[in-house]
Amino acid sequence: MNALIENKPQSKPLRVQIVEDERIVALDIKFNLQQLGFVVTGMANSESEALAQVRRERPDVVLMDINLGRGGDGIQAAHQLKQEFGLPVIFLTAYAEPETLERAGLSAPYGYLLKPFELRELNATLRMALARREVEQKTERLEQRFRLALDAASLGVLEFHRNTDTLELDGHIAHLMRGSPLGFKFSRQEFLARLVEPAVRERLGSLLQPGGVVHTLALWQRDDDELIWLEIHASHFADEDKVIGVFRDVSAQVHNEERLQQAAVVFESAAEAIMILDAAYRVRAANPAFSALTGWSQAEVQGRHPDEFLHAKRSSDRVAARESLAAGAAGTPWQGDVYCQRRDGGIFPAWEHVAPVLGKEQQVSHYVLSFSDTSALRDAEMKIHHLAFHDALTGLGNRHHLNHCLRECMNRGPGGGAPESFALVFIDLDGFKTINDTLGHAAGDLLLIEIAARLSRQLRSSDVPIRLGGDEFVLLLHAIQRPDDLAGVADKLLGAVRQPVDVGMGEAVQVSASMGIALFPDHAASVDDLIKAADSAMYAAKAAGRDRYAFYSAALSARAVERLQIEQGLRRALAAQELRLHWQPLVSMRDGRLRAAEALLRWTHAEHGPIAPERFIPVAEESGLIDAIGDWVLQQACGQAARWLQAGCHFERVAVNVSPRQLQHEGFAQRVDAALRQARLAPEKLELELTESCLQNGDSVLRALHGLRALGVQLALDDFGTGFSSLSMLKMLPINRLKIDRSFVRDLARDPNDLAIARAIAALAGTMDLAVTAEGVESAEQRELLLAMGVQEAQGWLYSPxxxxxxxxxxxxxxxGI
Structure with a gap:
């Protein structure tokens, strides 16, 4: 070969794969290529080795010997490389027989050099091959963009020439034929015959006239006689003497316009007041019934917010409703009671309904607000309700009210969600009978009225005070987050009852109370059982000496003690080195090789032995210890990964779970960076796993995740599909991997729903270019099903605990091994 030929420096070195069965020749080519500034990704001496190296290294071009001896056939390898990767292949061979050239030509090589060749020939051939490939890729990208544009707009393309009777179709055309589609071609007359309106047929038929242009809405008859609406835009191009146009099915839009016309008639003639509001809650239209009911004309309220002129009271309810709608609230309507005012200042109760109108992007574009005067109904309802649900003496709720509230709380929580935890406090006055018998029923009634008022003042607006009868009261305390806080509430209530009460005639009396506390759902799951539980606890308080409270059972105290023991034990565990990391392998399901390992926290208590994570992790979250424990886990995992790498072990990454609380703290990304630096571990070797519950904390979590990705750390969404993520949130997350939850894998072979969900997750990950890991793989049957979906990686007892x-x-x- 000639002397070395220098090439100008490239912004990015070109990567070349050598396939040559003679080792000395391959080494000589490699040396010369490196001198020319190329990067040699590998040298293969057989067809199979060449394919394996290309799949792994993905070079820019392949230099392929045709005769690989026992290693196979280079032309066959070139065919496979072109089909699988579209890589440029240049043949280097000593053979130039017609048969060989013909076979080689079928693979469309980018060059054919006969040995021996000059270095400058090789250099020039490589450069020209890569230049050709670059031009081809640009053309492919342009074609792909054209196709994607058609797909994005759901457009079909039509084309016909003056000299032919064939009209060619492309793009989205399946909607044109339903019964027996004719493919991509119609005769011109058959196409025109399916257009129902003669005027449209005539306009399209005359398109071949110079300058012909058509923009029209046409009714098309399919072969099943169903009619659809087509929007057609076509022009005659004189240079090529042909017509090219696009069309799309707009049946839905046309039908929507018809429905809008019908809705306009309803809007104008409805007896109910209706306003159309924009996304900012400003009035855009009002119907005649609105003006008749309120006295406001449409011109007077145009562009104004309803709260400025309509809503007189309960503005907090309206704000809550608007915020619920603005936040999406899953796009559901809101309805409820409001107070409205007329133009003359008169106030009236109304039943209001607000429905969001979603645009194409599923964002609220308008609201439809309707309301009607419920004055007469409200007056009658209030009288009946008060008589049925309130105590005549104290004004508190009665037993019917209590039963209603308890059933409602047990069946559903606020907003119709899952039932919330709440407390029922049963109160009995100590010594009331003596006062009532001594001073008379009038004094007793005054005492009950004052005690009822005092109890009410100690409660939140969401809590419910009830008088059962006599001197018995019940308090329904909503949304109990920490049952231990009930002790403080009970002390305040006892203190309020103890204060002297003036019952007239210069008499001031003093009573105490015995209180029993029962919790839902801890102590009972039904109305009657919960009342009985609180009642029995009240008797326990009386038996213990009165003027005190008691919980229904020792269960609450036992849990509080256990939580305290776990919390204190965790504080000692960090110092006493009782915490350990175990590792679950993450394995390639194709060959059984270890790809990664997930760090799992374990705690062996010095006295009580192993403590299950589901017992101590929630306590760590609630107490704030999760920050220190999480930092410890991160440091230990990074350190262990670094030690494995130093020992020559090869793996892709180690995975560490992250709690929602850790992500909420400012500076979490900096703490991760510090742990990586301390362990001298590359960021790409660390993968942090977060659950869908983390995503409910909004912008602060997104900032933390983007900060972690900026470090180079990988992110995985654990237990995907079991939480609250949406697709709109998923597209904003900078994650690399989805983990299919074990609940979907467990019954994969038996439950078609689990199979469908797993397939959907795998397809979604593929579309979004995300890696996938399956959790809880325990059988070979599960493995085969997951592999068929394209899932490559798994963890579970099939491989190892x-x-x-x-x-x-x-x-x-x-x-x-498999």
């Missing part, structure tokens, strides 16, 4: 770091080290040298 969580093991110690020492046990996991044996995996690194384990031979491949």
């Amino acid at each position: 969580a093991v110690s770091a020492q046990e996991l080290a044996t995996w690194f040298n384990k031979p491949a």
Whole structure:
């Protein structure tokens, strides 16, 4: 070969794969290519080795010997490379027989050099091959963009020439034929015959006249006689003497316009007042019934907010409703009671309904607000309700009210969600009978009225005070987050009852109370059982000496003690080195090789032995210890990963779980960076797993995730599909991987729903270019189903439970196997 030929420096070195069965020749080519500034990604001496190296290294071009001896056929390898990767292949061979050239030509090589060749020939051939490939790729991208544009707009393309009777169709055309589609071509007359309106047929038929242009809405008859609306735009191009146009099915839009016309008639003639509001809640239209009911004309309220002229009271309810709608609230309507005012200042109650109108992007574009005067109905309802649900003496709710509230709380929580936890406090006055018998029923009634008022003042607006009868009261306390806080509430109530009460005639009396507390759902799951539980607890308080409270059972105290023991034990565990990391292998399901390992936290208590994570992790979250424990886990995992790498072990990453609380703290990304630096571990070797519950904290979590991705750390969404994520949130997350929850994998072979969900997750990940890991794989049947979906990686007992770091080290040298 000639002397070295220098090439100008490239912004990015070109990567070349050598396939040559003679080692000396391959080494000579490699040396010369490197001198020319190329990067040699590998040297293969057989067809199979060449394919394996290309799949792994993805070079820019392949230099292929045709005769690979026992290693196979270079032309056959070139065919496979072109089909699978579209890579440029240049043949280097000593053969130039017609038969060989003909076979080689079928693979469309980018060059054919006969040995021996000059270095400058090789250099020039490589450069020209890569230039050709670059031009081809640009053309492919342009074609792809054209196709994607057609798909995005759901457009079909039509084309016909003056000299032919064939009209060619492309793009989205399936909607044109339903019964027996004719493919991509119609005769011109058959196409025109399916257009129902003669005027449209005539306009399209005359398109071949110079300058012909058509923009029209046409009714098209399919072969099943169904009619659809087509929007057609076509022009005659004189240079090529042909017509090219686009069309799309707009049947839905046409039908929507018809419905809008019908809705306009309803809007104008409805007896109910209706306003159309924009996304900012400003009036855009009002119907005649609105003006008749309120006295406001449409011109007077145009562009104004309803709260400025309509809503007189309960503005907080309206604000809550608007915020619910603005936040999406899953796009559901709102309805409820409001107070409205007329133009003359008169106030009237109304039943209002607000429905969001969603645009194409599923964002609220308008609201439809309707309301009607409910004055007469409200007056009658209030009288009946008060008589049925309130105590005549104290004004508190009665037993019917209590039963109604309890059933409602047990059946559903606020907003119709899952039932919330709440407390029922049963109160009996100590010594009331003596006062009532001594001073008379009038004094007793005054005492009950004052005690009822005092109890009410100690409660929140959401709590419900009830008088059962006599001197018995019940308090329904909503949304109990920490049952231990009930002790403080009970002390305040007892203190309020103890204060002297003036019952007239210069008499001031003093009573105390015995209180029993029962919790839902801890102590009872039905109305009657919960009242009985609170009642029995009240008697326990009386038996203990009165003027005190008691919980229904020792269960609450036992849980509080256990939580305290776990919390204190965790504080000691960090210092006493009772925490350990176990590792579960993440394995390639195709060959059984270890790809990664997930760090799992374990705690062995000095006295009580192993403590399950589901017992101590929630306590760590609630107490704030999760921050210190999470930092410890992160440091330990990074350190262990670095030690494995130093020992020559190869793996893609180690995975560490992250709690929602950690992500909410400012500076979490900096703490992760510090742990990586301390362990001298590359960021791409660390993968942080977050659950869908983390995503409910909004912008602060998104900022933390983007900060972690900026470091180079990988992010995985754990237990995907079991939480609250949406697709709109998913597209904003900077994640690399989805993990299919074990609940979908467990019954994969038996439950078609789980199979469909797993397939959907795998397809979604593929579309969004995300990696996928399946959790809880326990059988070969599950493995085969997941592989068929394209899922490559799994963890579970089919491969291994969580093991110690020492046990996991044996995996690194384990031979491949399924």
